[in-house]
Amino acid sequence: MHQPQPxxxxxxxxxxAPGTAENVSIPITTMVTGYNSHLAVRVFHGSKPGPIVFVSGAIHGDEIIGTAIVQRLIQELDPQSLSGTVMLIPVSNIFGFISHSRYLPDRRDLNRSFPGFANGSLAGQLAHVFFSEIVSRASLGIDIHSAAVHRYNLPQIRIDAGSERLTELAMVFGAPVVIESPVREGSLRALAKAEGVEMLLLEAGEALRFDDFSMETGTSGVLRVLGHLGMIDAVENTAPKGSPARSKKTQWVRSARGGVVHNSKTSGDPVQEGDLLATVVGLFGEEPEGIYAPIDGIVIGHATLPVVHQGDALFHIASVANPERVGARIEGMNEAILSSDPEGFAETLLDEDEVI
Ligand SMILES: [Zn+2]
Structure with a gap:
C-alpha cells in the first residue's frame, strides 16, 4: 500500500523536508561576551512516517562518550530509508563541554534543572530550550552519560522501576546490564516520565574519555532500538547470545583507608561476597588493607585513579542472578569488539592527555 509522505x-x-537530514541551530541565550549561544541538533526526517526519537550526549558537559556515539549514528542513519524522525544532540550542555566541566558556568547541574524556565538562570534557560524544542516533540529519548572524572562505568541502561515497556526497550538495547532505579527530581528522566516520554539512560565509560566498548555498545544499542520500533531495518545482533543481566540493587564499596590502590577486579568482572576487590597500601606499600565484595554480583563501575582518601568510592557492584554467566557474556562482547575492524575511527578520537 502506498504510504503518504509525512x-x-x-x-x-x-x-x-521528508527524506533529508539537516543541522539545526536552536538559540539558547546571550553569553557574557555578548555572543549568542546555540544548541546544535542533527535532524534526520524520514521519508516515511514513524516515531520521533531523540538521542542526547553530554548533558553533563564532561561526559563526552555520547558525543562520540552521536557522531557514529550520524554515519549510520539514512533519512531516505528512515521511518519517523531522529534528533541527535551531540552536546547538550555546551557550556560545560567548553570548560570540560559537568556543570554550567552558573555552577548548576543541567540534569537537576528540568523542566527549566525561559526567564531562569543559564541552566534554567538551557533546560527550557531542551525541553520545549526536543523532549516535548519526542515519544522516546535515549540520554547518554558516563561515569565522573577518574571513574569508569561498564555500559549499562538505567530505567525507571516497574515499567514493562522500558524494560522491553532496555533489553533490546543489549548493554551488559539493565538497572531499574527511581528517577531524581529535576532530572531529564523525571521530566520525561511526567510528560509521558519513554526514556532510556545509558551510562558508559569514563568522563573526558572515549573507549571502544562504550562507543560500540552505545551505537549498536541505539540502532537496535530504532530497528525494534520499525524505524530502520532490523540490525544484526553480533553480541554473544544471552540477555542483558537485570538488577534492582547496587552497592558502592569505599576505601577503608587512605593510600594507593592495587585493583584485583575491574568493571565487568563477576564477584562473590567476600572476593578480594582491591588492596590499599600506604606510601611504602605497608599495612595492606583488603577491600572485599559485600554482595554477589557484577562490577558495574570502578575508580580509575589509584590514589584515594579513606571513604572514597572504589567499586560499584550490581546484584545480579548468575554473576559468572553475566561476566562470561561481557567478556565475549568485549572480545568481539576488540577483534573487529575499528574502521580507522580511533585515529580521529580525542584523548585529553594528548591535546595541548
Ligand atoms: Zn551524567
Missing part, C-alpha cells in the same frame, strides 16, 4: 518537520523555525 509533512516537513519544523523545529526552531527551521523546516526539514
Amino acid at each position: 509533512a516537513p518537520f519544523t523545529i526552531a523555525g527551521q523546516s526539514v
Whole structure:
C-alpha cells in the first residue's frame, strides 16, 4: 500500500523536508561576551512516517562518550530509508563541554534543572530550550552519560522501576546490564516520565574519555532500538547470545583507608561476597588493607585513579542472578569488539592527555 509522505518537520523555525537530514541551530541565550549561544541538533526526517526519537550526549558537559556515539549514528542513519524522525544532540550542555566541566558556568547541574524556565538562570534557560524544542516533540529519548572524572562505568541502561515497556526497550538495547532505579527530581528522566516520554539512560565509560566498548555498545544499542520500533531495518545482533543481566540493587564499596590502590577486579568482572576487590597500601606499600565484595554480583563501575582518601568510592557492584554467566557474556562482547575492524575511527578520537 502506498504510504503518504509525512509533512516537513519544523523545529526552531527551521523546516526539514521528508527524506533529508539537516543541522539545526536552536538559540539558547546571550553569553557574557555578548555572543549568542546555540544548541546544535542533527535532524534526520524520514521519508516515511514513524516515531520521533531523540538521542542526547553530554548533558553533563564532561561526559563526552555520547558525543562520540552521536557522531557514529550520524554515519549510520539514512533519512531516505528512515521511518519517523531522529534528533541527535551531540552536546547538550555546551557550556560545560567548553570548560570540560559537568556543570554550567552558573555552577548548576543541567540534569537537576528540568523542566527549566525561559526567564531562569543559564541552566534554567538551557533546560527550557531542551525541553520545549526536543523532549516535548519526542515519544522516546535515549540520554547518554558516563561515569565522573577518574571513574569508569561498564555500559549499562538505567530505567525507571516497574515499567514493562522500558524494560522491553532496555533489553533490546543489549548493554551488559539493565538497572531499574527511581528517577531524581529535576532530572531529564523525571521530566520525561511526567510528560509521558519513554526514556532510556545509558551510562558508559569514563568522563573526558572515549573507549571502544562504550562507543560500540552505545551505537549498536541505539540502532537496535530504532530497528525494534520499525524505524530502520532490523540490525544484526553480533553480541554473544544471552540477555542483558537485570538488577534492582547496587552497592558502592569505599576505601577503608587512605593510600594507593592495587585493583584485583575491574568493571565487568563477576564477584562473590567476600572476593578480594582491591588492596590499599600506604606510601611504602605497608599495612595492606583488603577491600572485599559485600554482595554477589557484577562490577558495574570502578575508580580509575589509584590514589584515594579513606571513604572514597572504589567499586560499584550490581546484584545480579548468575554473576559468572553475566561476566562470561561481557567478556565475549568485549572480545568481539576488540577483534573487529575499528574502521580507522580511533585515529580521529580525542584523548585529553594528548591535546595541548
Ligand atoms: Zn551524567
